[in-house]
Amino acid sequence: MSIPAVTENGVGPRIKALREAMDLSLRDLAERSGVSAPMLSQVERGETSPTLQVATRIAAGLELRLSQLLRLDEDGAVTVVRAAERRQGPADIKGHSYEILTPPLPGQRAELSRHTLAPGAATGGSGDPPRHEPGSRETALVERGTVVLYCDGQRYELLDGDCVTFDADLNHHFENPGPEEAVLLAVLSAGLRRS
Numbered sequence: 215m216s217i218p219a220v221t222e223n224g225v226g227p228r229i230k231a232l233r234e235a236m237d238l239s240l241r242d243l244a245e246r247s248g249v250s251a252p253m254l255s256q257v258e259r260g261e262t263s264p265t266l267q268v269a270t271r272i273a274a275g276l277e278l279r280l281s282q283l284l285r286l287d288e289d290g291a292v293t294v295v296r297a298a299e300r301r302q303g304p305a306d307i308k309g310h311s312y313e314i315l316t317p318p319l320p321g322q323r324a325e326l327s328r329h330t331l332a333p334g335a336a337t338g339g340s341g342d343p344p345r346h347e348p349g350s351r352e353t354a355l356v357e358r359g360t361v362v363l364y365c366d367g368q369r370y371e372l373l374d375g376d377c378v379t380f381d382a383d384l385n386h387h388f389e390n391p392g393p394e395e396a397v398l399l400a401v402l403s404a405g406l407r408r409s
Contacts (some may be wrong), residue, residue: 225269225284230258232276232283235323235404237347247275282319303327309335309390323404330397331361331390338387345382351403352382359396362389372398 233243233254240258244251249264249271256262257272264272266280273283295317303312309332316326329337338345346352354363355377363370363378365386372378380386382402390396 225264226258226260228283228285229254229272229276232278233258236276243272243275247271249275300328309333310337325402327400327402328357328397329388329400330395331359331388332395333390333393336387336389346402347404348383349404350382351379352386352400353377353379353403354388354398354400357397357399359390359394360392361396361398362391363387364389 233240238246240251240254243249243254247254249268253262253264253268254272257264257268269283270280273280276283295315300313300315301318303314310329312327312329314325314327316322316324331337354361354372356372356374358374360374361372363372363380363386365380366384370378388398
């Protein structure tokens with residue numbers, strides 16, 4: 215019995231774009247997926263169609279489900295995330311909670327999140343290493359309250375409506391010094407691809 219092949223147009227270029235967006239070489243993806251680099255190269259160039267088994271392994275190497283790789287999860291050019299569908303960040307006993315407002319689409323280069331800080335809470339500590347990949351940029355808008363950004367050893371006080379953009383691969387964290395809860399929206403843009 216033969217294993218069916220994936221025949222969707224554009225799967226090869228899509229794999230290449232996703233691989234490059236993750237800053238992976240063909241060899242890196244081969245190691246992560248268990249699919250040989252020559253086979254990956256042929257698939258990316260459209261010279262061969264992967265079997266479902268191979269496509270599943272490639273998807274896993276790209277940290278996707280097969281349906282995401284093949285765009286079976288997508289209903290078109292517009293994706294709506296309803297308030298009840300937001301992805302919650304891990305619980306933080308220090309008074310910081312957040313939710314991701316954008317959908318988990320493959321190849322997405324930016325993510326919007328909403329952070330809530332209790333009085334005295336912080337998104338991390340001054341000695342914490344950067345959590346974002348090299349070349350990442352972050353833009354944050356204070357929706358409510360007062361927030362202090364500590365970035366690369368500098369302190370920036372932000373009030374209601376203030377917006378800041380900074381290199382997110384530097385050591386940074388936000389703190390709420392006020393007596394009321396603070397809320398901020400943050401857009402994280404993925405790092406630049408290395409050529």
